[in-house]
Amino acid sequence: MKKIIIFTILSVCVLTGCNEDKFLEEKALDFNSASNSYNTTADFDASIAELYYLTRQEFYTTYDRTTDLSKYADMWITADPLQSNCTADLSPSGAIAKFYWDQNYKLIAQANTVISRLPAATALDDTQKKLYEAKARFFRALGYHTLVLLFGDVPLQLEEVTAPKTDYTRESKDKVWAQVIEDLEFAAGILPDINAVRDGEISSPAANMLLADSYLATGANEKAISTTSAIISNPNLKLMTQRFGSQASEDGDVFYDLFRPNNQNRSSGNTEGIWVIQLETNVDGGGNNTSEFFWYTSSFWGERFFAPQVDKFNIITPDGTHLQLFNWPIGDMTGGRGIGTHYAVDHLYNGIWKDDFNDMRNSEFNWPRRFKIHRPQVLDIYPELKAAMPDGYFDLEHTVLPTGYSMETGYSGGTNADNVLPNRFMCGYSTKMTTPFHHPDAQYGNKSTYTLAGTGGKTFTDQYFFRLAEAYLLRAEAYINTNKKSEAAADINVLRSRAQATNVTAEEMTIDFILDERLRELVCEEKRRLTLARVGKLSERIKKYNPYFSAAHSADGKDYDSHFDLFPIPLSAIQANKDADLGQNPGY
Numbered sequence: 001m002k003k004i005i006i007f008t009i010l011s012v013c014v015l016t017g018c019n020e021d022k023f024l025e026e027k028a029l030d031f032n033s034a035s036n037s038y039n040t041t042a043d044f045d046a047s048i049a050e051l052y053y054l055t056r057q058e059f060y061t062t063y064d065r066t067t068d069l070s071k072y073a074d075m076w077i078t079a080d081p082l083q084s085n086c087t088a089d090l091s092p093s094g095a096i097a098k099f100y101w102d103q104n105y106k107l108i109a110q111a112n113t114v115i116s117r118l119p120a121a122t123a124l125d126d127t128q129k130k131l132y133e134a135k136a137r138f139f140r141a142l143g144y145h146t147l148v149l150l151f152g153d154v155p156l157q158l159e160e161v162t163a164p165k166t167d168y169t170r171e172s173k174d175k176v177w178a179q180v181i182e183d184l185e186f187a188a189g190i191l192p193d194i195n196a197v198r199d200g201e202i203s204s205p206a207a208n209m210l211l212a213d214s215y216l217a218t219g220a221n222e223k224a225i226s227t228t229s230a231i232i233s234n235p236n237l238k239l240m241t242q243r244f245g246s247q248a249s250e251d252g253d254v255f256y257d258l259f260r261p262n263n264q265n266r267s268s269g270n271t272e273g274i275w276v277i278q279l280e281t282n283v284d285g286g287g288n289n290t291s292e293f294f295w296y297t298s299s300f301w302g303e304r305f306f307a308p309q310v311d312k313f314n315i316i317t318p319d320g321t322h323l324q325l326f327n328w329p330i331g332d333m334t335g336g337r338g339i340g341t342h343y344a345v346d347h348l349y350n351g352i353w354k355d356d357f358n359d360m361r362n363s364e365f366n367w368p369r370r371f372k373i374h375r376p377q378v379l380d381i382y383p384e385l386k387a388a389m390p391d392g393y394f395d396l397e398h399t400v401l402p403t404g405y406s407m408e409t410g411y412s413g414g415t416n417a418d419n420v421l422p423n424r425f426m427c428g429y430s431t432k433m434t435t436p437f438h439h440p441d442a443q444y445g446n447k448s449t450y451t452l453a454g455t456g457g458k459t460f461t462d463q464y465f466f467r468l469a470e471a472y473l474l475r476a477e478a479y480i481n482t483n484k485k486s487e488a489a490a491d492i493n494v495l496r497s498r499a500q501a502t503n504v505t506a507e508e509m510t511i512d513f514i515l516d517e518r519l520r521e522l523v524c525e526e527k528r529r530l531t532l533a534r535v536g537k538l539s540e541r542i543k544k545y546n547p548y549f550s551a552a553h554s555a556d557g558k559d560y561d562s563h564f565d566l567f568p569i570p571l572s573a574i575q576a577n578k579d580a581d582l583g584q585n586p587g588y
Contacts, residue, residue, distance in 0.1 A: 038117035041124065044132045047114050051107060051139040052200070053285075056277050058103045058146075059527065060300040060463055061287050065099055067305050067342055072564070073528040074541035075519065076306075076342035077548050079424035086549070090564050092571040092588055100150055101570045104143040108157065111140035116160035134190035138207050141183035145214060148176045149533045150567045152585060167579035177218050184211040188227075195236040199265035200278040200462075205231050209274055209466040212474045217534045221478040228475035231274070237468050238271040241498055245269065247438065255499065256365040259432040264462040274466035281440050281460055288460055290442040290453075302433035304457030306524060307338025310371065313425040317382060318404035325394060327374040329452040331439040333364075334371050337456030338434070340424030347545040348523065349422055352516045359501040361520050369396040369428040396421055396428060430524045433459050469495055469521050477514050477535075485509040492517055511535055538565045563587025 037043050058065075071078050072086070089096055114136035118129045140158075147154045155168040156176055188207035197203045208227050215224035231237065243254055245263035252260075262268055264276045279300055280286025288299045311328030329337035353362045364370060370393050373379070379386040384402040389395075401407070407426070422428060437450060440460055445453045472491045479488035485506035493503045495517070504513070515537065518526060532538040539562040542549050549560035568588040 038114070039121050039123045041128065044114060044118075044121070044124070047110065048132065048135050050110055051114075051136070054103065054107045054110065055139065055142065055465075056279075056287055058100070058107070059465075060277055060279065061298055062099070063299075063301055064095070066301050068096055068100075069527040069529040070524075071342055072542070072560070073532060073538070074515075074545040075345060075348050075523065075528055077345055077546065078342060079340055086560055086564055090567060092568040092574070092584065094568075097151075097567040098570040098572055100146065100567065101573055104147045105157075107143040108140050109161065111136040111143070112158065113160045115140075130190050134187040134207075135202065137183035138187040138191070138202055138210070141180045141187070141214075142210060144176055144180050144183075145210060146530065148173050148180070149217075149530045151569060152566045155582070166577055168577050168582060169580050170582060174218075177214060180214050181211065181218070181220075184208075184214060193234070193236060194266070194274065199267050200276055202275055205234055205237060206275040206466055209471065209474075212471070212478075213534065216474065216477060216481075219481075221481040224478040225475055225482070228471045228478065231468070231471040232475065236271070237274065239468055239494070239498055240270060240272045252365045253360050253363055255360050256363070256431065258467075259461060261435055261438055261461050264464060272468045273464055274468060274471075275464075277463040277465050279460075279462050282442065288458060290440050290455065290458075290460075292455060299458040300463060301457055302459035302524065303336045303338055305339070305341040306433045307335030307429050308340040308343065308422075308427050309338055309425050310334045311425075312408075313423075314408040315385065315401065316406045316408055317385070322408060323378045323382075323385075325373045325375055325378060326371070327451070329454075329456050330374060331435070331437060331444065331450040331452050331456075332372070333368045333431070333436045334374075335429060336434045336436075336439065337452050338429070339457070340427065343422050343424050343427040343429070345546050345548075348519055349428055351545075352519050356501045359496075359520065360499040361501075366431055367428050368431065370394070371426075394426070396426070432524045435460050464525050467522075467525065470518075470526070473514060473518055473521065476509070476517075477511065480509050480511060480514065488514075495521055511537070512541075515541065533565060561587065 038047070059069075060066075067076070070076060072090075088094065091097075115133055118124070118133055121129065124132070144154070144156070153170040153172055154176060156171040156179060157168070158179070184207050187202075188204050188211055191197075191202060191204045191207055194203040194205050208231050212224045212227040212231075215221070215227060240254055240258060243252070243257055245257050245260055245268055247260045247263075248257060257263055258270070258272065263270055264273050266273065278286070279288045281288040282290055292298075309328060310326035310330075311324060313324075313326060315323040315325065317323060326334060328334075353359060360366065373389065373392050373394055376392050379389065385405060388399055388402055393399075407421075407423075439450075439452060439456070441447065443452055443456055443460070445451045472494055476488040476491040479485065479491065488509040489504050489506045492509070492514075496503060499520075515531070515535070518531065529538065532541055539560060542560050546560075563586055566585045569582050569584050574582050574584070
């Protein structure tokens with residue numbers, strides 16, 4: 001009988017006293033795990049650092065995604081033989097849609113994890129919890145801001161996902177925008193002012209910049225005005241109007257100084273940068289490496305894509321001789337190790353400057369069009385050609401080739417008999433993307449001649465995500481939308497005065513004028529496709545200004561149709577979401 005009682009007691013204990021899940025749960029006693037890694041400030045600082053990393057990776061340091069948000073826009077021609085095909089590139093199975101979908105949902109997932117883990121963080125006080133929540137909500141808003149502009153309706157996930165989920169559905173753009181604004185209003189109210197954060201950290205003005213942009217996207221123009229006004233009136237922010245920084249003693253101007261090495265952060269005396277993406281050279285995790293040619297990770301490749309490849313620019317003489325005037329890669333004003341993947345459409349190259357060519361933002365330092373010839377000796381046996389370039393420079397605006405001479409264009413060796421410029425090998429470009437005469441020492445093959453190593457092509461400066469100048473542009477846009485054109489002109493003239501450009505009048509104020517002024521001020525900085533999508537002018541401006549997407553290309557799939565204004569929902573996301581229907585955007 002006693003044995004039966006003991007057996008019964010043991011059976012009850014086994015059946016009711018042991019929770020199998022708890023029994024099998026691994027207790028992390030001497031290492032970090034998902035169960036114990038979100039408690040201390042160090043834990044949450046590491047999680048927030050990942051959000052910065054994912055943002056930098058999306059917009060700056062993924063090689064083959066560097067130009068996505070600007071090439072399908074009104075600025076650049078994608079050069080032969082590197083032209084891309086809209087139908088292929090922007091397909092549901094293509095790499096572009098998948099990258100931006102996956103990258104932004106990674107950002108959102110990480111932000112949601114931080115937010116979801118904060119209530120149980122016993123090592124943090126309430127003030128610390130609110131600050132970490134504000135940081136995470138900023139990045140969650142950034143992710144959804146990008147997604148809704150690229151894809152339209154998207155799934156809205158606001159909590160940490162701890163088990164496989166395959167039944168997502170898409171929420172309306174209005175609901176997504178409402179969440180973006182709610183997150184940013186919270187972040188802007190909690191984040192410190194810009195003078196209380198380290199270089200590269202987000203602040204209340206950074207949150208307000210993204211918030212103002214979001215207000216404009218939803219038609220809340222008065223809120224956009226008040227938000228940008230708070231930024232512009234912030235005593236810790238001011239436009240740079242005098243020469244400053246690392247090259248202030250050299251030839252240049254204040255706009256040029258804004259983009260020189262080590263000049264972007266407040267620690268350098270720059271009061272204009274609001275949020276600056278940090279790209280430290282040859283520092284672990286810094287995002288810039290001089291010694292290796294990483295195709296897909298690490299560095300920002302602006303120089304490679306947006307500066308010309310001048311060694312391919314040859315003059316063909318009447319007797320058929322090909323004269324190479326330039327060496328490459330040379331770290332001077334010819335563009336470093338650029339390959340001219342993207343060169344300016346005529347509207348960017350000429351159109352936006354036609355009323356004031358002497359605008360500082362179009363100066364020889366900021367938009368060079370005159371290049372010192374590296375090999376002047378090749379001209380010595382052609383007196384009439386040398387006479388066309390008497391000062392040893394090839395000038396895009398003034399050099400006229402003698403009769404019988406032409407320019408070689410493209411890799412095929414074909415001729416450009418009409419001598420049309422620009423092309424990918426000889427064009428004006430933005431020096432924001434390069435560092436003339438000031439590449440890192442390790443980047444030079446021969447510094448005495450500024451010859452660069454084969455690993456060149458990177459942009460060795462920190463990058464503005466938000467700059468105070470854009471606050472004036474956003475407020476001017478809101479003023480136009482509320483028919484306050486005089487106020488809009490006043491804001492634009494603040495920027496034009498800094499650029500020593502002629503003032504504009506209220507009568508000139510239109511959204512298209514603002515978009516042109518953004519090109520003058522923010523070319524190579526703004527994510528142009530997102531801006532054009534926000535104002536509803538993406539396909540209109542592309543078709544008007546970008547000849548690459550003209551009807552002449554429709555036979556080979558390059559014609560830009562308005563359905564491309566939204567990226568397709570990636571096929572991989574649709575297939576993985578097996579228990580609900582994500583649907584697909586129209587036209588795909």
